[in-house]
Amino acid sequence: MAIIVQKFGGTSVADAQKIRRAADRVIKTVKNGFAVVVVASARGKQTDQLVADALELNPNPPKREMDQLLSTGEQQTVSLFAMALDTAGYKAISFTGGQIRMITDNVHTKARIKSIGAERIHEQLNKGRIVLVAGFQGIDENENITTLGRGGSDTTAVALAAALGADECEIYTDVDGIHTTDPRVFKTAAKIEQISYNEMLEMASLGATVLHSRAVEFAKKYDVKIHVRSSSEETEGTMITHEVPQMEGVLVSGATIQKDMAKLSLVGVDNKPGNAAKIFAHLAKAKVVVNDIVQTEVSSEKANLSFTIGISDLTAAKEAVGQIKDEVNCESIFTREDIAEISVVGVGMRTHYGVADRMFGALAEAKINIDTITTSEIRISCIVDKAQAEKALEAVCVAFDLDKPIEKRKN
Ligand code: ASP
Numbered sequence: 001m002a003i004i005v006q007k008f009g010g011t012s013v014a015d016a017q018k019i020r021r022a023a024d025r026v027i028k029t030v031k032n033g034f035a036v037v038v039v040a041s042a043r044g045k046q047t048d049q050l051v052a053d054a055l056e057l058n059p060n061p062p063k064r065e066m067d068q069l070l071s072t073g074e075q076q077t078v079s080l081f082a083m084a085l086d087t088a089g090y091k092a093i094s095f096t097g098g099q100i101r102m103i104t105d106n107v108h109t110k111a112r113i114k115s116i117g118a119e120r121i122h123e124q125l126n127k128g129r130i131v132l133v134a135g136f137q138g139i140d141e142n143e144n145i146t147t148l149g150r151g152g153s154d155t156t157a158v159a160l161a162a163a164l165g166a167d168e169c170e171i172y173t174d175v176d177g178i179h180t181t182d183p184r185v186f187k188t189a190a191k192i193e194q195i196s197y198n199e200m201l202e203m204a205s206l207g208a209t210v211l212h213s214r215a216v217e218f219a220k221k222y223d224v225k226i227h228v229r230s231s232s233e234e235t236e237g238t239m240i241t242h243e244v245p246q247m248e249g250v251l252v253s254g255a256t257i258q259k260d261m262a263k264l265s266l267v268g269v270d271n272k273p274g275n276a277a278k279i280f281a282h283l284a285k286a287k288v289v290v291n292d293i294v295q296t297e298v299s300s301e302k303a304n305l306s307f308t309i310g311i312s313d314l315t316a317a318k319e320a321v322g323q324i325k326d327e328v329n330c331e332s333i334f335t336r337e338d339i340a341e342i343s344v345v346g347v348g349m350r351t352h353y354g355v356a357d358r359m360f361g362a363l364a365e366a367k368i369n370i371d372t373i374t375t376s377e378i379r380i381s382c383i384v385d386k387a388q389a390e391k392a393l394e395a396v397c398v399a400f401d402l403d404k405p406i407e408k409r410k411n
């Protein structure tokens with residue numbers, strides 16, 4: 001029998017009525033002839049509440065105890081869910097991550113999955129049961145409970161789908177799928193029917209928060225189809241799959257906006273071997289995660305080097321750069337915090353010309369100045385003033401018809 005993994009996020013199981021509705025979905029899938037494995041998150045804002053409870057008692061709680069605590073949220077959901085299925089006349093059994101041997105490394109609060117024991121689940125499915133697995137958690141080799149990082153239930157679901165050889169992993173959520181951009185900023189953003197793993201990974205790293213990006217990495221590695229869809233409406237959502245030829249026909253699949261970032265520029269660094277290495281060695285030692293890096297030679301003697309980081313790393317980055325400034329003979333350091341990054345993403349830009357032209361043209365027409373431009377094979381990003389970020393995103397979305405279904409866009 002074909003297996004489907006169905007994951008329900010916190011808002012989709014927030015109260016008894018919603019759990020009943022989610023259970024109805026599962027039952028419908030069972031009636032359609034599938035064996036179903038359910039992965040669920042903690043109900044509503046319960047994880048946030050548990051974090052707050054911990055911080056009230058200890059401003060710096062031991063990470064092992066944090067995992068022990070946070071994992072209880074998901075455990076509650078799956079047992080309640082199993083009870084809802086039971087009363088509806090369906091046999092169901094719930095497990096914690098540890099009980100199904102979801103083995104992770106021992107990095108508490110952001111553990112990575114190492115292996116999954118699929119036997120116990122197969123055994124239960126073969127007995128005709130619906131199997132429910134608590135998301136977001138595992139155990140390390142010494143049986144300590146671990147968690148996969150906030151939003152990690154998506155990763156549990158995709159990893160299980162891969163381990164069980166499931167046909168598909170459905171992610172039920174409070175939106176009806178992935179949109180071309182954040183509908184909170186650009187209200188008429190269109191729903192995307194199909195998007196590739198690579199595009200989704202770019203969008204997730206650029207600030208799209210619908211899916212845990214580790215989940216997409218897993219899906220790509222094991223070729224698991226992900227279907228992101230609404231838990232309240234019976235509509236088709238968004239399929240995330242490997243690239244198919246027709247995806248290249250779309251100029252741009254989505255646009256993102258990223259705030260909470262900063263840019264550091266080292267002006268007039270000596271243009272000689274080893275200087276970039278020295279600077280980034282200091283940043284690495286300070287555990288600063290660097291996003292885009294731009295270096296340009298300004299003369300045979302001097303070069304300018306800029307890079308972007310998350311705003312929370314700014315103090316550490318400034319300190320690290322300050323320590324190396326004299327050694328690389330840097331003339332001045334320039335910091336900007338009042339910036340945001342607008343990006344367009346699409347595999348189509350590999351085969352179409354004029355994408356950059358259209359993006360920069362839209363920003364020019366809206367009288368928005370571009371600070372820095374960076375690109376990858378399937379992405380173009382512009383840094384703009386934070387105060388103009390929303391306006392910039394809108395201009396770009398309109399230029400690429402991101403409010404229209406694919407057939408209606410001008411290419
Ligand atoms: N309950 C966890 C969180 O809130 C995991 C998840 O929902 O995916 O982050």
Ligand code: MG
Nearest residue numbers: 009151210212
């Ligand atoms: Mg989530």
